[in-house]
Amino acid sequence: MTLWTPTDDGFADLTSHDTFAGGAPHNTFARLRRDDPLHWTEYKDGQDFWSVTRHADIAEMNKNTAVFSSARGIRMEDQSYEEYLARRTFQETDPPEHSQTRMLLMRAFSRPVMAQYENDIRQLCDEILDAALEKGTFDATREIARQLPMRMLGRVMGLPEADLPWLVEKGDALIANTDPDFTSHVLDKMDTDEFRMMPFNSPAGAELYAYAKELMAAKAASGDTEGVLHMVRQPAKDGSTITETEFRNFFCLLVAAGNDTTRYSIAAGLQALCHQPELLGQMQQGGDIWDTAPDEIIRWATPALYFRRTALADYEMHGKTIRAGDKVLYWFSSANRDDSVFDDPFRVDLFRSPNRHMSFGQGGPHVCLGMWLARLEVRVLFQELAKRLKSIEPAGPHKFLRSNFVGGIKELPVTVTLA
Amino acid sequence: MHVTWKLPGGAEIVAEVADGLNLMEAAVANNVPGVIGECGGCLSCATCHVFVTEDWLDRVGGPGEMEDVMLDMVAGERRPNSRLSCQITAAVALDGLVLEVPEES
Numbered sequence: 001m002t003l004w005t006p007t008d009d010g011f012a013d014l015t016s017h018d019t020f021a022g023g024a025p026h027n028t029f030a031r032l033r034r035d036d037p038l039h040w041t042e043y044k045d046g047q048d049f050w051s052v053t054r055h056a057d058i059a060e061m062n063k064n065t066a067v068f069s070s071a072r073g074i075r076m077e078d079q080s081y082e083e084y085l086a087r088r089t090f091q092e093t094d095p096p097e098h099s100q101t102r103m104l105l106m107r108a109f110s111r112p113v114m115a116q117y118e119n120d121i122r123q124l125c126d127e128i129l130d131a132a133l134e135k136g137t138f139d140a141t142r143e144i145a146r147q148l149p150m151r152m153l154g155r156v157m158g159l160p161e162a163d164l165p166w167l168v169e170k171g172d173a174l175i176a177n178t179d180p181d182f183t184s185h186v187l188d189k190m191d192t193d194e195f196r197m198m199p200f201n202s203p204a205g206a207e208l209y210a211y212a213k214e215l216m217a218a219k220a221a222s223g224d225t226e227g228v229l230h231m232v233r234q235p236a237k238d239g240s241t242i243t244e245t246e247f248r249n250f251f252c253l254l255v256a257a258g259n260d261t262t263r264y265s266i267a268a269g270l271q272a273l274c275h276q277p278e279l280l281g282q283m284q285q286g287g288d289i290w291d292t293a294p295d296e297i298i299r300w301a302t303p304a305l306y307f308r309r310t311a312l313a314d315y316e317m318h319g320k321t322i323r324a325g326d327k328v329l330y331w332f333s334s335a336n337r338d339d340s341v342f343d344d345p346f347r348v349d350l351f352r353s354p355n356r357h358m359s360f361g362q363g364g365p366h367v368c369l370g371m372w373l374a375r376l377e378v379r380v381l382f383q384e385l386a387k388r389l390k391s392i393e394p395a396g397p398h399k400f401l402r403s404n405f406v407g408g409i410k411e412l413p414v415t416v417t418l419a
Numbered sequence: 420m421h422v423t424w425k426l427p428g429g430a431e432i433v434a435e436v437a438d439g440l441n442l443m444e445a446a447v448a449n450n451v452p453g454v455i456g457e458c459g460g461c462l463s464c465a466t467c468h469v470f471v472t473e474d475w476l477d478r479v480g481g482p483g484e485m486e487d488v489m490l491d492m493v494a495g496e497r498r499p500n501s502r503l504s505c506q507i508t509a510a511v512a513l514d515g516l517v518l519e520v521p522e523e524s
Contacts, residue, residue, distance in 0.1 A: 059459070062459060063458075063459035063460060063461060065461070095461065099461075099462060099463070099485060102463060103485070103488055106463075106489075106492060107491065107492060110465070110491075110492035111465075111492065111493075111494045112492065112493075112494065236488075237488065354450060360457065362457045362458070362459070363457075363458070363459035364458060364459050364461060364463075365458055365459075365461035365462070365463045366463070367457050367458040367459075367461075367463050367464050371457070
């Protein structure tokens with residue numbers, strides 16, 4: 001059984017969020033990988049860009065930060081220098097500046113530190129799954145996939161449980177700023193100029209800034225040193241610390257990017273269980289599958305569809321010249337279906353190894369800071385789910401987010417029977 | 420040059436590595452399990468951790484400043500002979516180098 005057949009005509013408009021509302025345009029990506037692996041797209045107001053779609057090309061370019069810079073924006077849309085300065089996180093910097101900030105943040109998200117959360121995650125999964133599965137038929141994105149990252153965000157950041165739904169709503173309004181289900185300020189459908197200095201051009205950014213400020217004041221007053229927010233503010237070995245602006249932008253980044261990406265990974269895994277019934281039995285047999293299954297689920301999901309770089313010098317590839325100043329998009333979504341790297345890329349193979357997927361932006365200095373937490377959450381969630389289920393089936397069509405930046409199943413109706 | 424990776428179970432992988440390639444890239448190209456190199460050798464991930472065997476320590480040398488910070492974040496145990504293999508470059512002087520791949524955490 002084919003898990004999912006891409007339905008676009010091979011000539012989808014990559015600049016249109018609507019293109020992605022039915023899932024990533026995989027026929028178009030397949031055509032580009034085959035016929036035009038360095039593809040020029042004309043985009044409104046001279047914002048034209050190159051699309052890189054082959055795995056090998058992205059791998060080569062992603063580590064070449066001397067030519068391909070993150071410091072002029074990481075989205076398809078242009079931003080002015082003042083917007084960039086106000087809104088940037090270390091995602092929008094290059095080495096060596098990037099390395100210095102990353103050093104301050106990395107320890108808090110390192111594999112050994114994250115591993116300590118396994119019991120917390122398992123306990124949260126118990127609560128979440130017990131509550132969801134008894135419903136029988138439900139929206140698995142809302143009841144399962146959305147719950148775990150939201151509540152882990154609270155644990156990892158040391159936030160009050162009661163604040164979490166509000167925070168996640170604001171995070172969604174930020175990052176899903178092109179989907180009317182998530183924000184009343186749909187980015188490409190109204191004038192959001194008044195919010196352009198805010199993260200993701202969104203009024204939710206202002207609210208999150210204010211929340212972060214109050215939170216840290218309250219934590220300081222009570223001597224609360226729980227969670228990674230405290231850890232990232234500790235000085236590095238050389239005494240340097242992150243600035244106030246860096247901190248509040250980082251906070252927004254955690255609430256937004258650190259949340260929905262894991263949600264959509266879990267959602268994609270649940271969708272795979274629905275459409276490839278053999279997967280549940282494989283999970284139930286356990287063992288080595290748990291070394292490889294999380295990465296395969298995360299490959300399948302590819303929540304970050306692309307990141308953009310800007311060329312700092314001319315660069316020759318496939319007989320074309322990328323000029324200094326040109327924008328270049330690394331389409332991870334395409335690379336993760338590249339059949340020169342992945343056998344049968346449209347099939348979920350939970351034993352796939354090696355699995356050189358690029359969902360975390362592997363191959364460059366910006367590789368996802370939260371990847372160990374994401375893998376851990378995905379592993380524990382599916383371990384606990386597999387124990388409880390006899391079957392899981394679709395209870396209707398699923399719906400994707402309207403966004404060419406974040407790929408995710410926002411609605412996934414399922415029916416379960418318990419073991 | 421030739422490099423030998425000794426795996427936790429006792430198996431060994433030996434490969435010819437072109438000068439100038441870093442030993443994370445060499446390990447990935449030869450499918451050495453446990454050496455991943457998630458960040459492509461940009462000192463952002465600590466997933467290419469190896470132990471340099473005693474005979475080779477002097478010739479390979481110790482970690483740089485950034486690598487030293489990153490080595491505190493490796494999954495398993497850090498030892499005095501720990502290095503991130505993306506920071507070791509293949510060269511004639513290292514012909515015959517033997518690296519041990521750590522147990523995962």
